[in-house]
Amino acid sequence: MARKPSAEHAQRSRLARAIGPQQAQALAAAYRQIQSVDGAAIAEAAHESARVQCDGSRRTRWGFGGVGHGRTLERGFCIPRRNARFSSFTVPWPPREFRDPARLQRALTHASADGKANNERYELLGDAVLALVVTSELLARLPNADEGEISRRRAWLVSRPVLAAAAQRLGLDTRALVGAGIDRAHLPARILANLFEGVLGAVHEDGGLEAAAEFVRVALQEPLESACTASFGQDPKQQLQEWAQSRGLGLPRYVLLAEDGSAHARSFQMAVELADVRHPGAWGRTRKEAQQGAAREALLRLTARPHEPPSAPEGPGQ
Structure with a gap:
């Protein structure tokens, strides 16, 4: 009796059809190697004088000037020390390789945790990129919709509840670095939405507009489909x-x-x-x-x- 393909196998097959088998294989390998992020390790990394070396090809090396403190991973995200392996987040989209992993660290750092090296600038960038990408997607998917209809659907897509839900699906609530006065287990929707925009801004700075657009298309896949099929009607x-x-x-x-x-x-x-x-x-x-x-x-x-x-x-x- 033939075995039913696993969800991971089916996902890999869809990915291969979308981007090609070689790139899909590389992304799948990265996905297996990097599984979870340790918030404490992020805090440690953010406040140590890290020496980061990225050769842009097979290896990303983190070093702290001490023997045995660095960690090398083949491809994918890399966070230093112990079990602080970075994941693709717990959602059905493959990880992308950050040229500078420190950008992702900063995108996950709320202003309450660090008044200087926080994600506010990335949040500002992500807000603008999100509006551009969502508008472009809606125009492409709804060629007969007028300006008012596109605006209403976009307003819902970029609203705080939608972005907060997406941030939770990405697992940003469990990976965020926040101040001692904020309960990470119950982050308000405002912070969750800001984290989503911050990560999007970091993706754009690290990989450009197409990388950011792909992030939005996958992270907001279901809301995008709902926005295109639901009846929003008039104002x-x-x-x-x-x-x-x-x-x-x-x-x-x-x-x-x-x-x-x-x-x-x-x-x-x-x-x-x-x-x-x-x-x-x-x-x-x-x-x-x-x-x-x-x-x-x-x-x-x-x-x-x-x-x-x-x-x-x-x-x-x-």
Whole structure:
């Protein structure tokens, strides 16, 4: 009786068809060699005076000037010392080889852990790259969609709940380096989304736009598919207003619940009140975007339409 192909074998076959058998074989070898990241080792590496040598071919060597402290791995990510092997993250996409692994370290370092060598610059870069790649993907996949429809779908794709969920799928919550006052086991969605953008920024700086685009396409594969197939309809604020007026409920009222983030990455949480009922809030990069998200959440709950991709409700600061 023929054995059923394993999930890993099926994934490798799909990868080989997509990028070619030789590159797929190399990526699969890297995947087997690198399995998990140790947050403590990242902290140690970030605060030691590391001497990094990368020859860009078969080996990446980390050294600390001490005998036996370096670790050499064939291809793939490399983090120094003990069992601090770096992984491709626990998601179905292959690892890419960073020319400078320190970039990935920094992308995983929150400002609360290190006020200088943190991921804020990568987060800023990742935010811009994400908007570019997502817009390009939507335009390519939806050739007949108008500007407004593309904008609504993009707003959902780059929203905090979607990025936070992607960060968790990547395992960034377990690999992040955060300050002592933050519980890494329960990172707020704001930090998770920032980690995703930070890693994306590091991928772009290390491998260029195509590497970053591939990261987005794979890490956001399911949300991208949902954004292209779900019915987002017209502007959710206008849709909610028409729905409410047709039922004599009056006009929706939008309330600012919270503001968060640094000056270059401000975000807002808005909620909508209708007929004296406040519905769960939504986050956005502008007040308008947050209002649209809040209206969409209210519509999803009022009309019980599961075919639109909902975002989980969050409390202030999440």
